[in-house]
Amino acid sequence: MDDEMRVGVVLPTGAAQWDGAGGPRGLIGFGARAEEFGFDSLWAGDTLLKPMLDPLALLGALAARTERVTLGTAALLPAFRRPVQTARALASLDLLSAGRLVVTVGAGFPNRSEREYAVSEVPWERRFGRLDETVALWRRLWTATGPSDFHGKVLHFDDLPQGLAPHRPGGPPVWLGGATPAALARTGRLYDGWLPYPPDHRDYRPGLADVRAAATGAGREAAAITPALYCTVLVTPGREGGREGLDAFCRATYGVPLEVAETIQCLVAGPAEEVARRLRAYSAAGARHLVCRLGVADARGQAEQLERLAGLLPVLRGLG
Template sequence: MTDYGHDLLFGTFVTPAPGAVELAQTADRAGLDLVTFQDHPYQPAFYDTWTLLSYVAAQTSRIRVSGNVLNLPLRPPAPLARAAASLDILSGGRFELGIGAGGFQDAIAAMGGRKLTPAQSVDALAEGIAIIRDLWDTDTRSRVNHDGTYYNVVGAKRGPAPAHDIAVWVGAYKPKMLALTGALGDGWLPTMEYVPGGPAGLPDANARIDEAALSAGRDPAAVRRLMNFMRMDGPPSSWIDHFADLALNHGISAFIIGGDDHAMAEALAAEVAPAVRELVKRERGA
């Protein structure tokens, strides 16, 4: 039994291709909390995810937007921090930073990114997150310096400051990345289909994140556990018990569904979200 007590979020995982803006508008109108986009710039059929996020934020009014997850090797941290803060300001605090270490090294290299080993890319992500958080922190006036193995920042001015505390959600599966998530992240953002062992693998992953958070002197509950579902079978009403179970027993507090289906997004907002929230509220109250 694991439940970190977060309010529940519901959203969609939208393919960054023609039709994406309309799907985001549907999610926004339906009242979902999040619309998110994968970031594979080397996939020729996809839009540039940052351009799409900026455009979608402008074309929606209430929903929060995020990469799911942004590709750090192709989006270096200092410019990304500025862009992210800018989009948060422009959108009235509706941007969250889903980020990952970048999985497809050859494809990244073909787009002009640096080719790293998996272990190096984890270390690079840790450096990147530190730089991003520093640049967002305008409470101190000192310049930002980072003399890292992967990223160097020399005497950078801070800011702009985001409109709200942008959450850093990390796409992670393997032990080193889970440890990084626990130590540095505000959230864990994996995809159920890729979690080793599926739902049965959740206790182990959660434990690794919790342990890393505690070692870093943080409360494990500071790390929200989000979950993508590439594909959900059956009618949305049949998902309710499954989601409530994941919330109450595995601490999952955000449900992000793929499939690029307008009707699904509407049903997720109208049927699934209220029912899961009600079930979870009742159990938590008990």
């Protein structure tokens, strides 16, 4: 991993965000404009709790429309999908994008994702073990040169057919979202990147230190794990309106006020210099890939924020 700061943008995949943006196909143009503006990556989220485009379908469309940007999930919840079929879907996407895929995965959120697991006919219990074994199974299918088997504590397959080999040997990088002590340890042992969303930059450095210590303890190179940050960003023309705008976004997205959301995740608002100052603190703590969700819910606001954030790219890249 080099020390350059990379900056990506989360695609507004919710059905409520398409109005005025040319419908869902407008997201393909949105992603293409982000690449033209100079962003390094495009990301798509995953939930069954609201109508939104499937992240793999959207990234597949963007693989054909873009040439340079990394295409990522932030985050994919593998429990919603059959693991063997998902391995092939991800390998296909990596092939179609010529090796530009990054797969961030997660296990969901307590008091929120249990319903998603239920409709996916997957038990909520042992979800972390299921997640880790699913990723291990993907890697087996991506690298096996013939039929194989897989036997974990949760997943068991006696006769796996040979899987589709991705563009990159070994498959696309797989990152983990989360910052609990267990998640930090698992990231260091098993994953290729870390994508947390801590509301306080002072929590990032010790978290990254724990990830790297776990990697070293597992015999891995600590520098092989990409340190990233998921943040919601709202760039305002002046000093007024930033918190009010984020409050409206949080209420529309989560049904909670900003005062609640900002205790859980990283939310940054204000004029360009204030946004840069806040993100500089995370960079100083070690973050090297910013995954920026635009903090507005409507299509016009998304387009405006994309352009404003693009204007900050030279400054943000200088944070590395």
